[in-house]
Amino acid sequence: MQKKDISEAVIKRLPKYYRYLTDMENAGIQKISSKELSEKMSLNASQIRQDFNCFGGFGQQGYGYNVKSLRMQMANILGLIKPYNAVLVGAGNIGQAIINYTGFKKDGFNIVAAFDKNEKIIGTNVNGVPVYDISQIDDYIKQNKVDIAIIATPKERAQQIADIVTEAGVKSIWNFATVDLKLNEDVVVENVHLSDSLNVLLYKTSNDYKPL
């Protein structure tokens, strides 16, 4: 399977394919054509075929795709087959919501520890996840398998935390702090910038926005 040189735009569509295929499999649908898939997903059928061709293509032209097999291959491409250990930094509102969001465990994504500087919550646990003192995070990462750090601290602290966890060896950051982290090239990051998202919505709300 060829995975090189996949554009960011294609990558962003992969979870959407996976999501629709999961829903279809759960609904008992066994086969789907790229045309039917394109109608369901409001995407162009030729774009779907092009996207799939980035990964060598799936199924035969004119026969449609086997939903179950395509979903499995998509899960494989997305890297959902293997388990991931994540640590959470910042066990406040957003951090606790992330821990409690049950949707995550399904994909082999485990939050193994949380870290905070608030003495009131250090030593407690949130939905089974122990909360440790932030000063211990460097040791923790060096002594345990940690694939991902979730940063849910105030934005003023986020860069410092990113520096600590990446120096300790973490190569992957899910960043909820509203700040653009400066990271080495070998570190990957996905941002969830809630206030940016809200501001885009307010722009569209106030400007009588119509999609181009």
Next chain:
Amino acid sequence: MQKKDISEAVIKRLPKYYRYLTDMENAGIQKISSKELSEKMSLNASQIRQDFNCFGGFGQQGYGYNVKSLRMQMANILGLIKPYNAVLVGAGNIGQAIINYTGFKKDGFNIVAAFDKNEKIIGTNVNGVPVYDISQIDDYIKQNKVDIAIIATPKERAQQIADIVTEAGVKSIWNFATVDLKLNEDVVVENVHLSDSLNVLLYKTSNDYKPL
């Protein structure tokens, strides 16, 4: 000021400009050139000038931008000057985190009521926001000024909620449910799809991703 035909890509950058300008104003910076701004934001200087030209341009070539005035104009473009009333549907983990996320109040964004079907939380309040029975939402929207509905329900319920709130007159949805809502053309939506974001991160983590 010309606001028509602004592409989605430009719109997505506006909150980022606003964020950097706010940080700069707070740091006491009064003037900045597009070159300096481009270095701070890791954007191309000519792209910044092009983006600003979509709105008629700000400041004079060669003189740099006045940070305070540019931030004000950006706030105006984003529609942050006026107040917004929002209702939240689904006062679970994510919903409560949204209410508690103090960052939102600053921009005149007020969550005035929450709705849920869970009898244990109906009649309570979350950080001062009253939680009502979901069956009352249609009446509430018709009797109060509601600009935005935040949907933080399980995905199975999200489309139904979207139908109810838009029929009651809401034209703007901030959707946290992992589902693509089918909406009339006059309704704007911004999605925060946490599990899609995580899946993109897992893809990059597992595939030794390098930006193109």
